[in-house]
Amino acid sequence: MRPTISQLAAWNLAGLLQAAKVANENAVTLYDSLTDSSRAMDAAQEWRGQTRDAAWRRTNEEIEHAHEVRGLLVQFADEAADAHREFETARTYVLAQQSTARTAGCTVGDTGMVTHPDSGNTEAGVFQLNILAGLDEIERIDNSYGEQLRAIQADLAAIREGQQDIMFQGVPRDPDDVITQLAAMTADQRAAALSQLSPSDIRALVIANPDVMGNLNGVPFPIRIAANEINIRNAVQQEKHKPNPDQERINRLEGLLAPIDDPTKTDKVLGKSESDKKPELELVRTAGLSAADDAKLDRKFIMFRADEGTGHMIEMVGEFTSDTKGVGVYVPGTSTDLDGSASNQAAAWNLADQTKGPVFLYMEGDFPQDLGPSGAMNPQYAEDMAPKLVEFGKEVDREVGQRAPGTPVTYVGHSYGGSIVGTAEQQGLRADRILHASSAGTGVEDKAWNNPNPNVQRYSMTAPGDLIGAAQSAPRDTGLPSWLDLPGIPESNPHGGHPQGTDPDKMPGVTRLDTGYYGDYNGDGEQAVVFGPDGHGKYWDDPNSTAFRNIAGVIAGGEVHAYRERGIETDWVDIDLGDDGDLKDEVADLVAAQAAQQLGKKPYADPRVTDNAELGPRILAS
Known part of the structure; x- marks a missing residue:
C-alpha cells in the first residue's frame, strides 16, 4: 500500500x-x-x-x-x-x-x-x-x-x-x-x-x-x-536457563540478533579527528541512497551451533548485487571462538564493504586457542575442519551459480586458517582464488594441492618480522633444540606437510603481495609499517591498510600491490634484505627480540624502514 x-x-x-x-x-x-x-x-x-x-x-x-x-x-x-x-x-x-x-x-x-x-x-x-x-x-x-x-x-x-x-x-x-x-x-x-x-x-x-x-x-x-x-x-x-548463566555469552548472542549497517549501502572512510589528528574511520551512506532507507539489515547465519565446542557458525556478511565482482570466504586463525569473534565479523564487514559482494566468515569447527603443542602446533584442528570447508565450498558454488553465475570465489586463510584452507585444497576444495594471509602453512597432509579448478590463482602475504615467518620457513623436522624455546618454532613443524614446501610465500605459482603500511598510504613517510608480531594480524583491524586493501582486491579482482621486500630496524631488531625465508636469519632475529624482552624492552617499537620504503608495483588480480 x-x-x-x-x-x-x-x-x-x-x-x-x-x-x-x-x-x-x-x-x-x-x-x-x-x-x-x-x-x-x-x-x-x-x-x-x-x-x-x-x-x-x-x-x-x-x-x-x-x-x-x-x-x-x-x-x-x-x-x-x-x-x-x-x-x-x-x-x-x-x-x-x-x-x-x-x-x-x-x-x-x-x-x-x-x-x-x-x-x-x-x-x-x-x-x-x-x-x-x-x-x-x-x-x-x-x-x-x-x-x-x-x-x-x-x-x-x-x-x-x-x-x-x-x-x-x-x-x-x-x-x-x-x-x-x-x-x-x-x-x-x-x-x-x-x-x-x-x-x-x-x-x-x-x-x-x-x-x-x-x-x-x-x-x-x-x-x-x-x-x-x-x-x-x-x-x-538456553543460556538464561542454566544454573549459572553467563551474562557475557547472553549479551554476545543477543548482539548477533541486532541489525547491522548494510555494507552495500554504506562505506567506512578515513577521516581526521579534530582533537588529536589521528586517522579514524567513520560510516557514510553510499551516494544516491535515499535518506528514507535506514541502510540496515539483519545478520545472516548459514550455520550456527552455540553448544558445540567453542561455538560454531558461518555468517554471510553483505549481499549478492548487480555490482558483485567476487565472493569471499574468510577462515580466521588461532584463538577464534564464538564469544570472541566480534573482530573477525568486523573484518568480514569491511571486506564486504570494499568488495560490494558477500563475504562468508567461516567458523564451522573448533580453532586452536593457544600456540602450544595442543593448540596451534596441533594439525588435528586443520584435519577436522578441512573436509567441512570442502563441502561448504560446494554450497557456496551452488549459491553463486543461482545468484551470480560466473562470479569468482576466493578463500582467505589467516594464520591457522591458512593451514585449514591449504589442507582443504589438498582434499579437493574448488576455488577461483586462494589467499594465504600470514598463513601457518600450506596444508598439514603430505600431498600436493588438489584443486579441481586448473586455473586457480594463488596469493600470499606475510609481514616482515611476523613471528610466523620463521615457522613458515621451518621444514617438518626443524633441527632446532628444545631448549631454544622460541615462540611458534617447535622441534617439529606439523604444518610442513606440502611436498613442495611449507611457506606459501615461496611456493611455485603463488604471487606474493605487499603488506605495506597501516592507514591510507600516500608515501609521506608518516604511516606506520606493517611489521613484527603486530604485523601478524593488526592489519585486519585497519581496512585502509595496504594489506587489507590487497585482500579486498584479490576477492574483487581489482588492483593489488605485489611484494616488495623491505629492510626494517628498531633499536633491538634488524630485519635485513635477504632475511625473509632464511630460517637461520629469522631465528637470529627472534633470539635478539627475546633477549630484549628479557631486559624489559620492547624490541619491535618504533620501526624504521631502511630499504625499499615504497609500495610494491600494482598488478591486477583477475
Whole structure:
C-alpha cells in the first residue's frame, strides 16, 4: 500500500512495535514453560510402566507442537520489529521533508506533489523528489513485510490444533518425517528435493526443526538463515536457563540478533579527528541512497551451533548485487571462538564493504586457542575442519551459480586458517582464488594441492618480522633444540606437510603481495609499517591498510600491490634484505627480540624502514 502523507502521519507505528514485544514475550514465556515441563518429566526417574510411557509420549508431542508455535512467534516478533524500524526511518524522513518544504513557502499535496508560488523556485522540485522517494520506500517496506507477516499468521492458524502434513515427493508427509529423510540424503539430493516444495511447506520444515534445517548442506541459504535466527534465540533462552548463566555469552548472542549497517549501502572512510589528528574511520551512506532507507539489515547465519565446542557458525556478511565482482570466504586463525569473534565479523564487514559482494566468515569447527603443542602446533584442528570447508565450498558454488553465475570465489586463510584452507585444497576444495594471509602453512597432509579448478590463482602475504615467518620457513623436522624455546618454532613443524614446501610465500605459482603500511598510504613517510608480531594480524583491524586493501582486491579482482621486500630496524631488531625465508636469519632475529624482552624492552617499537620504503608495483588480480 502506498499511503498519502496524511495517512502516513496517522499511522500507529508504536502499535507495530508493541505487537512485536508481546509476541516475543509470549515466545519467552512459552519456552520457559516447555523447559520446566521437560525438566519435570526428566526428574520423574522412579516412575515406570505403560502409563508413564504414554504420558511421556504425549508430553513430548505437546512440547514439540509448542516449540513450533514458539518458533512462529519468534519470527513474527522479528519481522514486526524490523518493519517498525524501517517504517519509522522512512516516515520521519517524509514528514520532515514536508515540514521543511512548507517552511520554505511550498505547498505540499497529500500525494507528495510540491509547488511554489514562484515558478522559478527550484527547491520545490527537490522537495518533491525527496518526498516521492520516501513514499516509494514506504510502499516497498509495506509490501515486503506485509506479505511476510501475513504468511506467519497463516502458519500460526494452520498449526493451532497440531502440526499439518506437507506435500513431499507427491505424498502428504509429517514434517518431522520429511526432515529425517532429508538428513539421510546427499546435499545434491536434498537441494533437488527442496526445490520442489512450496514456500509454505518449506516454512513448515523450518518451524518443525530449525536446528537441522539451519545446518544442512543442500538447504538454500535463505532457508538456513531463517532457521538460524530461531536457533540463536533458542540459544539465548538456553543460556538464561542454566544454573549459572553467563551474562557475557547472553549479551554476545543477543548482539548477533541486532541489525547491522548494510555494507552495500554504506562505506567506512578515513577521516581526521579534530582533537588529536589521528586517522579514524567513520560510516557514510553510499551516494544516491535515499535518506528514507535506514541502510540496515539483519545478520545472516548459514550455520550456527552455540553448544558445540567453542561455538560454531558461518555468517554471510553483505549481499549478492548487480555490482558483485567476487565472493569471499574468510577462515580466521588461532584463538577464534564464538564469544570472541566480534573482530573477525568486523573484518568480514569491511571486506564486504570494499568488495560490494558477500563475504562468508567461516567458523564451522573448533580453532586452536593457544600456540602450544595442543593448540596451534596441533594439525588435528586443520584435519577436522578441512573436509567441512570442502563441502561448504560446494554450497557456496551452488549459491553463486543461482545468484551470480560466473562470479569468482576466493578463500582467505589467516594464520591457522591458512593451514585449514591449504589442507582443504589438498582434499579437493574448488576455488577461483586462494589467499594465504600470514598463513601457518600450506596444508598439514603430505600431498600436493588438489584443486579441481586448473586455473586457480594463488596469493600470499606475510609481514616482515611476523613471528610466523620463521615457522613458515621451518621444514617438518626443524633441527632446532628444545631448549631454544622460541615462540611458534617447535622441534617439529606439523604444518610442513606440502611436498613442495611449507611457506606459501615461496611456493611455485603463488604471487606474493605487499603488506605495506597501516592507514591510507600516500608515501609521506608518516604511516606506520606493517611489521613484527603486530604485523601478524593488526592489519585486519585497519581496512585502509595496504594489506587489507590487497585482500579486498584479490576477492574483487581489482588492483593489488605485489611484494616488495623491505629492510626494517628498531633499536633491538634488524630485519635485513635477504632475511625473509632464511630460517637461520629469522631465528637470529627472534633470539635478539627475546633477549630484549628479557631486559624489559620492547624490541619491535618504533620501526624504521631502511630499504625499499615504497609500495610494491600494482598488478591486477583477475
